[in-house]
Amino acid sequence: MEPVEKMNTANVRAMVAELVYRSCMMLDAMDFNAFLAVCDEKFHYLITAFSPEIRKEMTWLEHDKMGMTLLFKTLPKHNSDQSILSRHATVYTISFSDDSKHADVVTVIQIYRTTLDGGATELFAVGKMHDKVVLSADGPLLLARQIKLDTRMLGIGFHIPF
Amino acid sequence: MARTGKEWHEKPKFPETHFVDTRIYTDDVLFREEQEKIFNKVWIIACHESEIPNAFDYRTFHHPGGAELIVVRSEDLKVRSFYNICPHRGNTLLYDPVGNAKRITCIFHAWTFDTKGACTDITRGKQGYQDRFCPADASLREVRADTGYGGFVWVNIDDSAPSLAEYIGPAMELLDESLGLELEVFHYHKAVVHTNYKLWHDTNSEFYHDYIHYFNRATGMIQPGYFDRKYTGYQNGHASVGSMSIKYDAYDGGAERKVGWPGLGPGGWILIDIFPGMTFNLRTSVLRMDTAIPAGPNKLLIEFRGLGLKSDTPAQRAERVRDHNTIWGPFGRNLHEDLLGVHGQGMAMRERTDSKWVIHGREENMTIHDEGGMRHFYAEWGRRMGRKPFDPYDDNNIEAA
Numbered sequence: 016m017e018p019v020e021k022m023n024t025a026n027v028r029a030m031v032a033e034l035v036y037r038s039c040m041m042l043d044a045m046d047f048n049a050f051l052a053v054c055d056e057k058f059h060y061l062i063t064a065f066s067p068e069i070r071k072e073m074t075w076l077e078h079d080k081m082g083m084t085l086l087f088k089t090l091p092k093h094n095s096d097q098s099i100l101s102r103h104a105t106v107y108t109i110s111f112s113d114d115s116k117h118a119d120v121v122t123v124i125q126i127y128r129t130t131l132d133g134g135a136t137e138l139f140a141v142g143k144m145h146d147k148v149v150l151s152a153d154g155p156l157l158l159a160r161q162i163k164l165d166t167r168m169l170g171i172g173f174h175i176p177f
Numbered sequence: 178m179a180r181t182g183k184e185w186h187e188k189p190k191f192p193e194t195h196f197v198d199t200r201i202y203t204d205d206v207l208f209r210e211e212q213e214k215i216f217n218k219v220w221i222i223a224c225h226e227s228e229i230p231n232a233f234d235y236r237t238f239h240h241p242g243g244a245e246l247i248v249v250r251s252e253d254l255k256v257r258s259f260y261n262i263c264p265h266r267g268n269t270l271l272y273d274p275v276g277n278a279k280r281i282t283c284i285f286h287a288w289t290f291d292t293k294g295a296c297t298d299i300t301r302g303k304q305g306y307q308d309r310f311c312p313a314d315a316s317l318r319e320v321r322a323d324t325g326y327g328g329f330v331w332v333n334i335d336d337s338a339p340s341l342a343e344y345i346g347p348a349m350e351l352l353d354e355s356l357g358l359e360l361e362v363f364h365y366h367k368a369v370v371h372t373n374y375k376l377w378h379d380t381n382s383e384f385y386h387d388y389i390h391y392f393n394r395a396t397g398m399i400q401p402g403y404f405d406r407k408y409t410g411y412q413n414g415h416a417s418v419g420s421m422s423i424k425y426d427a428y429d430g431g432a433e434r435k436v437g438w439p440g441l442g443p444g445g446w447i448l449i450d451i452f453p454g455m456t457f458n459l460r461t462s463v464l465r466m467d468t469a470i471p472a473g474p475n476k477l478l479i480e481f482r483g484l485g486l487k488s489d490t491p492a493q494r495a496e497r498v499r500d501h502n503t504i505w506g507p508f509g510r511n512l513h514e515d516l517l518g519v520h521g522q523g524m525a526m527r528e529r530t531d532s533k534w535v536i537h538g539r540e541e542n543m544t545i546h547d548e549g550g551m552r553h554f555y556a557e558w559g560r561r562m563g564r565k566p567f568d569p570y571d572d573n574n575i576e577a578a
Binding site for chain 1: 227228236273274275362363364365366367368369370389390391392395498499502506507508509510512513514516517518520
């Protein structure tokens, strides 16, 4: 692959956006190994929400790559809601660091939940996804992801990261 | 061999204290009666004092008895509570869940109240009411409020109810050494589940359901001391479970906990259930507080709070947040399993599903898998309701023992 700094900006933007979209598709398909494969070794994952009730920013889930790996590994052992999640994402902005080694991506995301029994779909959560992407000659990788949820009522909750 | 319809309805082979009729979870008449005879008579946690730290800070609260409340810190820093209803035309006074209001002004006709509940202005009052009605006639309805047991703000709709201290009695003694410092809420979220509030409180009153949790059945139950923990019942239906030491390093990906909690040994765990739907759950470095706010027999709003010490350094707070979310956050490994469990009970026990009994029959010397905590709760429920939990309408043809 051509070094990133020599690539056409539009091409890099397309690659970064596609990484975000592909990561959503991998999580939708519960292909967690594929998801981890597009995460850098220093990957950091965060779900946050602001509570007006206590006037505080809250962290609801935080893991490094090893933590995410362990979480995914134990998912089948949990008693969880088995509804299917679909992530609908739209990349809003992509900005590059001065040295062209990183990209910051802001994506709006809606998560829909579809029941196994009958297949009814409901909007489950909305928020924004803030990704930091490391750009290398091997292609872009997710370095950090922060899901900033607007939705704070999630029913019984979910153990699968968004 | 499976049972026939007749056998399914037969009285369980336990004493009457050891099972309940599932209509107590589904019946609308019983629920309305619970609001009147239980929720409107007892002390309920409305919020935590750290949510209203300054003069004129307020929180709104939907009381499980039905009333909409304001909880406000007045100018004298005393916490007071009022109905969130304008005495003029019945409008909501404060719409937001939280805020700061030196004066509470109704948006409808701009009647104004101070944070002690006095009406301070009726717009064009003299012109409209002459001398027939004045601000002194238009005060807010005050609800009793008290602060305690870790800085929680408790309210009681009943003007003549016993004091908070009398209501709690000795039930909180296990946490005496642990709630002395100032606390702060760092986590708050709500969940609506289609289930009965008592089923959620039951889940917080028995540990036999540890089988639902992968991590608990894989590691917790095999730790020394797990089966030694004991339930203690107190007056007014409260109950506690003593401490055990959790070996967090036994959990996959677990780590030695450094922060801890005052008065709690390393890896300690104390749980106190306050009748009819509040649970103090102190585990290692975090205090979790659940408040059950039923909206109907099969609809429950739960408020979840996570608390640390107000004096926490950023690093200490971060560790408490991590400990909390790993297990009890909306994405944690245990909370969604507990909620799925009571959601399933709600589905199975809806009216017309022909559910009939729930059994609380385990006796293990009141240790951790004994169901005595629930039996203690339902004895108080029956006392307050004037009904038998196993036969709420006296139509099960069960002779009292």
